Amino acid sequence: MDLKSYIREVPDFPKPGILFYDVSTLLAHADAWQVAMGRMAKAVAPRQPHILAGIESRGFLVAAPLALKLGLGFVMVRKKGKLPGETVRYEYDLEYGSDTIEIQKGAIEPGQRVVVLDDLLATGGTMSAAIELIRKVGGEVVGAACIMELAFLGGRDVIPTEVDSVIRYEE
Template sequence: MTDDATRELLLSRIRDVADHPEPGVVFKDITPLLADPKAFTALTEAFAELCARHGATKVVGLEARGFILAAPVAVRAGLGFIPVRKAGKLPGATLSQAYDLEYGSAELEVHAEDLDATDRVLVIDDVLATGGTAEAALQLVRRAGAEVAGVAVLMELGFLGGRPRLEPELRGAPLDALITL
């Protein structure tokens, strides 16, 4: 797993933005981390190691910040990258899943043909908050016929209860958070 020095490097590059996107929400801004090549490389390497450890054959990135993190991980790990997008953004046949999040509701989609029974998928996102987005993504991965290798997030906001919500949907697959707040 991630060592303390890497964890501290990553945490030092995450900025809190109060009242975004609405009052009372503290947004975790990862743009300073992305702008720092040492921190971004450390994050990519940590996630690529999880791909190998969990036997992933594909990486799913969740819109939007999960795309930024998962795409270089897929390249580094030598795996395919599958975007899970907001409803209406993908052309062609899709599977969709509605879900609730900490400040509203949304719907995710994946191309129906991008995953199949031969795939073991690591789902990557930036933050695990209440777990709604990750839960919907896991449901989509399974509905597409693939196996869930695990979920990996940069940060877990433990006080929002996402991990307990995900446990039934994980079905024993690991949930790895590089930083837990």
């Protein structure tokens, strides 16, 4: 199945000159969504993770059903102030400014094997930050994965672990 045919391309969103790849059209098609999750499972399972970490917010749409499919737990990596209880933070630089992500303290036990998931890999900044946060709390990041990768932006090159993607856009 050609999963690219289920991704809607929206020109000039969120601003002029940007071509937005909308995963919601794939999610709405039951067969395409099943195939995408099957391909993700085939890529992630050999890494033998103990738990999956999804990056806010569309990464939750990938990590939660994949964790269920693989019989694993799922934890959320969220923006600052979105998680209850005690959290561990990681601040990282963006092209213009900085951002902070968090994970709940104790959500990942030291030594647990973790795969980090998102819907899209673009420049790699947020995924790299999530990996560093998980390492900070003692997790062993054994891989990262996404449904779509904008390979022409070079995000894979800044990710400090192996990356799997189901759909690659080369240009």
